Amino acid sequence: MRANSDRLIALINDPLDLSRIEAGRVTLNRISVDLAALVHEATVSMRTQLEAKGQPVQVDVPAELPV
Secondary structure (H helix, E strand, O other), X not given: OHHHHHHHHHXXXXXXXXXXXXXXXXXXXXXXXXHHHHHHHHHHHHHHHHHHOOOOOOOOOOOOOOO
């Protein structure tokens, strides 16, 4: 129940944040992100649910992907 509540809040807040950014009321701070690690983490967290539905996951992230 907690996870679903958090997802619902994120669904509501994302468009609100986008409208604030477009209106110039929010400044974005850019930071470097290890995209390969982020993709791996997302894949691990979703793999069990996807495979339970018969949707296998295969991710191919290039080793030379820059941060």
